[in-house]
Amino acid sequence: MRVDTKAYGSVEVDERQTIEFPYGILGFEKLKSYVLLDAPQQPFYWLQALNLVEVAFVLINPVIFRPDYTLEIPEEELEEIGIDSAEKILNFAIVTIPQNPMEMTANLQGPIIINKETRVGRQSISTNPEWGVRHPILKELAAIRQQPC
């Protein structure tokens, strides 16, 4: 299928890359269909809305810069998208890129959860107040690199 994307213009996307968000994403509740695309700049991904080219989120696996990150969300929020075991979970954080990209932050309080098998996703809200909406990726990456192995 052909998809208009913010990052790459019009591209051919496999149907298996589509992800349904039945509840939308907070602030974008009306948009329910997205595609998940690898960014050439790994380990980033783009979550591109199917019906509105301007709406695309940069995603990252939070464990890459916060190995201590754990997904703490109400169990029923997982059940609602058919997740009954940890193996089915794909977990991402939405990245915000300010004027200076080196100051980019990740939202660990509102994780994106995807059921790998059914490709249904949602944005959840962490029950652990330690996780905020703006974790500075570079700073937290530096913190783990400075620790002795």
Next chain:
Amino acid sequence: MLILSRKVDERIMIGDEIEISVIDIRGDQVKIGISAPRSIKVYRKEVYQAIQQENIEAVKAKPSALPEWESFVDRATHRKE
């Protein structure tokens, strides 16, 4: 908006299934208990709004602003205290 006065231990029903109780009042802080079906999501509004606002910020990301991870990691690794 409907405004009701309640004392400690008094309750409010919203429909048949949602019950709000005033647990405790101390100075300018009120402790509220909420009983609702699991399907009803209950959040502190500021948390909900913070995530919503952050999503709106995140969507402004320009594809050209996405850095190469290698150079990004280098910056992290070579940073001194």
